[in-house]
Amino acid sequence: MHIIDIVQNSISAGAHLIAVNILDDKEKDIIVIEVKDDGSGMDADLIKRVQDPFYTTKSHKKVGLGIPLFKQTAEHCDGSFEITSEPGKGTSIRATFKRSHVDLPPMGNLKDTILTLVVGEPSVDFVFNISFDGNHLFLDTREIKEELQDVPINHPEVIKFLREYLEENLKTMEVAS
Ligand SMILES: Nc1ncnc2c1ncn2[C@@H]1O[C@H](COP(=O)(O)OP(=O)(O)OP(=O)(O)O)[C@@H](O)[C@H]1O
């Protein structure tokens, strides 16, 4: 849920390329989630303000909660939270969590998360780098789109292929829950 939220922010910021890195390391007892985009970016003042739960630039809403909630969850789970951003260049958000923390939220269904993003935002490119205890999943939609040529990435046959590919590659990974 947090991942979709943070990626949605990148899309709202006009990103064309979004990298999602997830590292789940049982031995080091840590989970790292990183989202990097090439969207509009934020200046130092905005970076500070968006971490405040009562700040949003959306006019129809009183509060923005995506970032404050993600930060709060990370820090509550003995982790850390960091935003690096440059106006006009892009934004990088990195959150860490103590894997064994009792309040660690479940990772949820990563396959569905990835499919929702890739298929739901066909005009945005994604690079997923997911690593669970030595098992890796790498997916770059730019490569897939090049292979597909004129076939859209949200074509039913492509979705079926992607779903099977993700199932195959994620099943060996012990998803933290
Ligand atoms: N990747 C990003 N690039 C540029 N600006 C961003 C990015 N992520 C967040 N922001 C800015 O930070 C603000 C706060 O984000 P946050 O997700 O906390 O709330 P929101 O998106 O406004 O509302 P909500 O997520 O609750 O629907 C956004 O309105 C946006 O101005």
Ligand SMILES: [Mg+2]
């Ligand atoms: Mg948001």
